[in-house]
């Protein structure tokens with residue numbers, strides 16, 4: 001099977017930094033002495049490699065013994081978490097992505113300037129749960145929110161968004177807010193360009209292939225968003241974590257497949273998947289398939 005790769009795909013600098021920080025902490029403090037507060041990144045394959053090297057994980061700070069190191073993941077944490085960790089006598093290793101820190105600072109600044117802060121994002125996502133801790137009150141909205149009920153009337157509204165959302169989605173949400181009677185609305189752009197580039201590359205690739213594969217953790221928000229965008233574009237799209245989940249029906253009758261990966265998917269997961277996909281014999285062609293596409297060589 002012919003396989004074309006998205007130009008921008010896989011590990012972003014924030015995830016690379018988080019993995020490096022975890023590895024360095026294990027080298028400095030020793031296996032068993034570094035405990036991540038939740039999965040370091042949303043990729044089970046990378047997390048299990050780190051676990052093999054001695055990283056453990058908990059959801060509860062109190063379970064970590066004094067003197068050990070707590071690793072704050074790339075999604076960041078609320079300010080109380082840092083205070084609590086210090087109070088428990090833990091050494092803090094902070095792997096929060098700089099762009100998540102930018103969103104945290106934006107929320108704090110908007111509150112200090114007197115805006116009622118609104119975050120466009122998934123209220124259950126760890127990044128959002130952390131970021132909203134940087135102001136006493138933040139209203140979180142997503143596409144399912146009834147803005148009439150969710151948004152209180154305040155003269156001044158300050159808006160940020162979850163880093164992994166698409167610009168289109170955020171623009172649509174902001175448009176819905178702007179038709180309401182706020183006197184002043186301040187927007188701080190907290191979107192991650194790494195994610196936006198991956199989304200644009202995936203959408204461009206959709207035009208060249210018959211089927212798309214988006215590799216990444218099933219809980220990874222940026223991977224899920226890419227899957228949603230590719231499907232919205234009308235291309236058959238499969239969200240898989242590894243080559244082991246690839247089944248014959250996904251490629252039946254297809255000649256050209258596109259592959260991309262979320263920001264927490266390492267290159268070795270992509271390489272294994274591409275190797276398996278390329279080995280699949282080409283079936284009869286689909287008359288609806290896009291034609292005349294250029295072959296990428298990256």
Ligand code: SF4
Nearest residue numbers: 012014097099192263
């Ligand atoms: S996707 Fe963007 S915000 Fe998230 S860790 Fe990577 S660089 Fe940071």
